[in-house]
Amino acid sequence: MNNFSPNMLKTFKECPKKYYYKYIEKISVPQKSTPFEKGKKVHALANYYLRGDDITKLEKALTAEEAQVWNMLKNNNYFQKEYVNSEYNLSCKIGEFWVGGRIDALVKDGNNYYILDYKTGAVPQNPEYDYQTMIYLIAAAKFLKTFDSLTFIYIDLKNDLNHKIELTKDRENQYINELVSICTQINKTQNFQQNSTKCKYCEYNKFC
C-alpha cells in the first residue's frame, strides 16, 4: 500500500502520465537547480538550530544571500516559538489510504500548535488547497489529538511574509474528502493518460 506524499498527489493532478513515470516506473531525470535546492542549506541549518546544536561555524560559511535568508527566518515570530520537533515524518490513515510527509518544524505557544514550512522559492498559489497543507494539517491533528488550535504557516523567505491556514472543523472534513477522492482516483487508474498543457516544462518531455 502506498503512503501518498503531497508531491505524489500534485503530480497525479498535473498529469497522470507523469505520475506513472515518476512513481510507478520510478524514472528519475536530472533537473536544473531550483530555489528549493538552493534553500536546502537554510533548511538544514534551521533544523540544527532548533535541535539546539552549535551552528556558529555553519553560519560563518553562509554566502551573503544565504545569511540574509537565514536571519529572516531566525527573526520570524513563529520560528521563535517553543520547539516541538523538526524534519519530522508524519503520516496518518484516512479511509483506506496512508498519507504523509516530512514537516520542516512543529512549534507551539501554550496549546496552540504551528506547522512551519520555510519557502525560499514560491509559496503555492492557493496555499489553503495545496496537498501539502491538507496532508500536514490532517496528519498533525491526528498525531496531537488535543490542541486549542493548529495552524499551517508558510514562511515566505523571499518576501518576509507568513501565510497562515488554521484547521477548522469544516476544513478538516473538506480536506479528508479531497484526499480520499484523489487517492481513490490514483488507485483506480489503470491507464495513466496525458493530461497536461505544461509538457514544455516537464522533465519527461524528451521521451514522452
Ligand code: SF4
Ligand atoms: S511530457 Fe506532458 S504528457 Fe508527458 S509526462 Fe510530462 S506533462 Fe505528462
